[in-house]
Amino acid sequence: MEEKQTRKPFPTHILVFLAPAAIIYTLFMVYPLLDSLRLSFFTIGEQNQEIFVGIQNYITLFTDTNYAPRFLGALKNNLAFFAIHMVVQNSIALLLAALLASGIRGSSIYRSVLFLPTVLSVVIIGFIWQLILNPLWGVSESILEAVSLGHLFQPWLGLPETALITVSLISVWQFVGIPMILFFAALIGIPEELLEAARVDGASGWQTFWRIKFPLILPAVGIVAILTFVGNFNAFDLIYTMKGANAGPDFATDIMGTLFYRTFFGQQLQLGNPTMGATVAAMMFLIILTGVLLYIFLWQRRIQEIEM
Amino acid sequence: MSTTSSSLSSSQGRRFQRRYLLLIPLILMTIFYLIPLYVMLVTGFKSFEEVSLQTMWNLPSGIHFDNYIEAFEKLKPHLWNSLIMVIPAAIISSIIGSINGFVLARWRFPGSKLVLPLLLFGMFIPYQSVIIPLAVFMKNIGLAGSIPGLVLVHVIYGIPITTLTFYGYYMTVPKELVEAAKIDGAGLLGTYWNIFIPVSAPAFVVVLIWQFTSAWNDFLFAVILTGNKSWPVTVALQNMAGSQIIAGNVQMAGSLLAALPTLLVYIFLGRYFLRGLMAGSLKG
Numbered sequence: 001m002e003e004k005q006t007r008k009p010f011p012t013h014i015l016v017f018l019a020p021a022a023i024i025y026t027l028f029m030v031y032p033l034l035d036s037l038r039l040s041f042f043t044i045g046e047q048n049q050e051i052f053v054g055i056q057n058y059i060t061l062f063t064d065t066n067y068a069p070r071f072l073g074a075l076k077n078n079l080a081f082f083a084i085h086m087v088v089q090n091s092i093a094l095l096l097a098a099l100l101a102s103g104i105r106g107s108s109i110y111r112s113v114l115f116l117p118t119v120l121s122v123v124i125i126g127f128i129w130q131l132i133l134n135p136l137w138g139v140s141e142s143i144l145e146a147v148s149l150g151h152l153f154q155p156w157l158g159l160p161e162t163a164l165i166t167v168s169l170i171s172v173w174q175f176v177g178i179p180m181i182l183f184f185a186a187l188i189g190i191p192e193e194l195l196e197a198a199r200v201d202g203a204s205g206w207q208t209f210w211r212i213k214f215p216l217i218l219p220a221v222g223i224v225a226i227l228t229f230v231g232n233f234n235a236f237d238l239i240y241t242m243k244g245a246n247a248g249p250d251f252a253t254d255i256m257g258t259l260f261y262r263t264f265f266g267q268q269l270q271l272g273n274p275t276m277g278a279t280v281a282a283m284m285f286l287i288i289l290t291g292v293l294l295y296i297f298l299w300q301r302r303i304q305e306i307e308m
Numbered sequence: 309m310s311t312t313s314s315s316l317s318s319s320q321g322r323r324f325q326r327r328y329l330l331l332i333p334l335i336l337m338t339i340f341y342l343i344p345l346y347v348m349l350v351t352g353f354k355s356f357e358e359v360s361l362q363t364m365w366n367l368p369s370g371i372h373f374d375n376y377i378e379a380f381e382k383l384k385p386h387l388w389n390s391l392i393m394v395i396p397a398a399i400i401s402s403i404i405g406s407i408n409g410f411v412l413a414r415w416r417f418p419g420s421k422l423v424l425p426l427l428l429f430g431m432f433i434p435y436q437s438v439i440i441p442l443a444v445f446m447k448n449i450g451l452a453g454s455i456p457g458l459v460l461v462h463v464i465y466g467i468p469i470t471t472l473t474f475y476g477y478y479m480t481v482p483k484e485l486v487e488a489a490k491i492d493g494a495g496l497l498g499t500y501w502n503i504f505i506p507v508s509a510p511a512f513v514v515v516l517i518w519q520f521t522s523a524w525n526d527f528l529f530a531v532i533l534t535g536n537k538s539w540p541v542t543v544a545l546q547n548m549a550g551s552q553i554i555a556g557n558v559q560m561a562g563s564l565l566a567a568l569p570t571l572l573v574y575i576f577l578g579r580y581f582l583r584g585l586m587a588g589s590l591k592g
Contacts, residue, residue: 185586237527
């Protein structure tokens with residue numbers, strides 16, 4: 001307070017520092033977002049002019065026989081994609097982090113290897129797993145045969161029933177390192193005295209983990225959940241790389257990102273449609289915004305209450 | 309020696325057993341993570357006949373560099389595109405992030421409370437929801453389909469995360485240091501240059517690696533905003549496999565070539581990267 005009075009009333013030099021960022025932010029975040037939302041209320045006429053159609057594009061997206069099944073299918077698949085990441089990726093990550101934080105020797109080596117795929121391009125990861133799961137070259141088939149489970153082998157990526165799960169698990173495989181590191185950092189940040197106190201009271205390792213460590217790393221759990229949510233509903237490149245823009249077989253792996261790409265650029269006989277593309281993009285924005293707002297207003301607020 | 313020592317050693321033995329039990333899942337997971345990398349490496353060195361047979365596990369019969377040469381010929385211009393795109397993108401967005409983070413962390417100004425939520429918003433925004441107008445805008449300013457255009461986009465969309473990282477890091481710089489600098493008559497720039505920049509190396513490592521890998525691995529911006537001359541390597545690799553019948557061995561060789569820069573960065577700087585990332589996430 002005192003400091004403020006001795007200083008200049010308005011620090012213009014700070015404006016100079018921040019002005020470029022503010023201008024860029026407006027030009028590249030605010031304007032395109034608003035323009036994209038605006039575009040979702042228009043359609044392109046015969047003479048390439050924009051015609052205002054109100055919420056017609058949204059009605060089309062939800063009810064038109066060409067769009068609705070694709071949109072609802074992509075939404076459903078995307079939810080499944082997210083659920084698999086939440087359940088499989090994040091619990092494995094938590095387990096690995098707990099193991100790494102238990103003072104095992106050489107933990108930095110395991111950590112580095114498990115984090116490694118996250119620094120590689122999704123395209124590369126997609127190629128490698130396609131090769132491994134390829135039914136003709138039979139790598140995974142030969143592994144399964146080696147443990148006499150050969151009969152279980154299926155061309156998982158090609159079957160409509162298993163393609164989405166397989167693609168999701170490949171993505172889990174690639175990105176497990178990120179939640180693992182976040183959990184690990186939270187776990188080693190727990191004060192030793194707390195754990196010592198629990199040990200003196202005779203708590204088992206299992207009890208200590210769920211009663212003391214887990215509640216203390218809840219903020220990290222929230223961060224992981226929201227990062228997973230945003231990442232999953234933005235996802236595009238893995239599906240595009242492995243299954244193409246048509247997200248086959250029979251749209252079984254179609255998610256919002258691939259639907260957007262197809263709608264915007266068109267596919268086979270259907271021409272690309274920028275305004276419908278903008279409508280899909282607006283839905284993606286709404287979904288992610290909802291998730292982030294829920295995180296900020298419900299989760300973070302509750303966590304703060306608990307901490308106080 | 310005595311009974312106490314024998315009971316001690318048996319409890320120690322149990323502890324050892326437990327320790328090994330904990331190691332098993334970790335070792336299995338690590339193997340599960342090394343196998344695909346092994347497959348990529350050995351397949352790249354194999355001849356065509358070896359790949360098409362069921363010999364995925366075997367080591368190549370000899371070291372065939374032909375695949376790498378073939379893949380390199382195809383990917384060379386695009387590897388170059390990626391390099392000249394990623395290096396400036398990483399450096400510029402890190403510098404901007406550092407300046408922004410410094411200002412946010414050390415000076416309160418009207419509206420400064422709004423900046424962090426805005427940055428978070430910028431970090432979480434789905435790129436699909438800005439990309440249509442962005443593509444039009446790039447065309448209007450004459451940067452569509454060009455490397456500088458892609459650099460610009462990566463710099464800009466990198467600013468939120470670089471700023472937040474530096475902000476978190478600069479919040480930990482002791483207040484006394486800043487006060488001391490003020491007493492010595494250092495201005496805003498002086499404080500930044502003499503106090504903050506010298507201690508910024510760990511944050512720069514994290515941010516540079518993060519920006520380097522995410523720009524290198526980016527696919528969405530690249531596939532929409534560049535043309536086939538300016539494709540970075542990710543898109544070129546994808547098209548190399550998609551547009552023609554190409555053998556798995558060349559594809560894997562190409563994958564390794566495209567992975568090499570990020571792999572090298574990770575191998576040499578990964579330790580600092582993970583350490584910095586963990587230090588940062590503790591605060592976040």
